[in-house]
Amino acid sequence: MKIPFMPETWSMFLPVLFAGWALFFTGLHLGSWGLILPGAVVLVVAALILNFFRDFEKTPERKLAPKEILSPADGKVVVLGLAKEKFYLKKNSLHIAIFMNPLNNHVQRAPYDGKVVKKVYHPGEFLAAYDDKADLVNEQAHLVVDLQTPGKKPKSAGRMVVKQIAGFLCRRVKTTPEVGERIKQGERIGRILLGSRVDLFLPVNFKPAVKLGDQVLAGETILGKL
Numbered sequence: 743m744k745i746p747f748m749p750e751t752w753s754m755f756l757p758v759l760f761a762g763w764a765l766f767f768t769g770l771h772l773g774s775w776g777l778i779l780p781g782a783v784v785l786v787v788a789a790l791i792l793n794f795f796r797d798f799e800k801t802p803e804r805k806l807a808p809k810e811i812l813s814p815a816d817g818k819v820v821v822l823g824l825a826k827e828k829f830y831l832k833k834n835s836l837h838i839a840i841f842m843n844p845l846n847n848h849v850q851r852a853p854y855d856g857k858v859v860k861k862v863y864h865p866g867e868f869l870a871a872y873d874d875k876a877d878l879v880n881e882q883a884h885l886v887v888d889l890q891t892p893g894k895k896p897k898s899a900g901r902m903v904v905k906q907i908a909g910f911l912c913r914r915v916k917t918t919p920e921v922g923e924r925i926k927q928g929e930r931i932g933r934i935l936l937g938s939r940v941d942l943f944l945p946v947n948f949k950p951a952v953k954l955g956d957q958v959l960a961g962e963t964i965l966g967k968l
Contacts, residue, residue: 748849748933750914751795759788790844797849800928800961809891809968811853811948812928813958814904815940817842822954827943830860830886830903835943836950838965840958842938850906850932850940851961852887852925854968855896860886861921881908883917883932887925889945889968899968900945906932907939928961944968 762784769777802812821839826832842848862884885904890896906915917932919925934940942965950966952958958965 746796746798747792748795748797748935750935751792755788755791755795758784758791762786762788794844794848796847797930797933798847800851800959802928803962803964806927806964807967809854809899811944811965811968812851813840813960813963813965814850814853814931814942815840815842815958815960816846816848817940817958819952819954819956819958820939821941822950822952824946825943827903830884831901831943834946835903836946836948838942838944838950838952840940840942842934842940847960848934848938849930849960850904850934852927852929852931853904853942853965854887854889854899854902855892855925855927856887856889856902857924858885858919858921859888859901860884861917861919863915863917881915882906883915885917885919885931890924892927900947902945903941903943904931905941905943906934907941908934 762781765777765784766781769775769781817840819838820841821837823837824834825837827835864882883906887902887904889899889902891899906917908915914935919931925931945968948966948968952965
């Protein structure tokens with residue numbers, strides 16, 4: 743049974759928990775509010791860290807129809823429309839950007855079945871993930887995926903680009919699939935530690951079922967259909 747938390751959880755959660763516990767209970771023992779209050783604040787931060795690093799199993803909100811696309815991330819849809827993906831596809835695509843706040847789950851999942859044909863990591867800055875320039879200058883990782891219909895004889899359904907973009911608080915982007923590997927819809931493909939954003943570029947024939955401002959869930963919410 744998989745423990746429902748990211749691998750990095752304990753190295754970040756336990757030191758904060760112990761520090762908060764030490765401050766709080768030392769303050770209680772000494773009767774010092776100067777220790778009790780900071781200790782309580784640190785314990786709240788520890789609880790928020792545990793919440794942030796949760797990684798529970800996900801299932802779609804209903805049975806999927808052929809060529810339906812799942813959300814790769816939890817968060818809010820902040821971009822939805824046609825845009826040119828100029829690095830890999832080099833043509834107009836349907837661009838969906840999902841902003842994740844620190845309370846969202848930050849594990850990313852495969853929107854659709856496919857084969858990874860390119861994987862690129864870009865070191866960079868740490869602007870707020872909702873900043874207009876974040877997708878150009880922030881630390882990020884890109885996956886280019888050849889979309890493939892499920893079945894014994896999969897057919898190409900075009901190409902997709904998934905971009906994991908670091909945010910103001912984030913200092914680490916993890917992307918697990920390697921070039922040549924096949925990914926399965928709904929499976930984990932990476933994670934971003936603290937506030938961040940995921941951009942998705944899909945073929946122009948994609949028909950969205952979400953709108954700007956919608957809250958979506960990784961591996962659960964159906965974004966639309968190819």
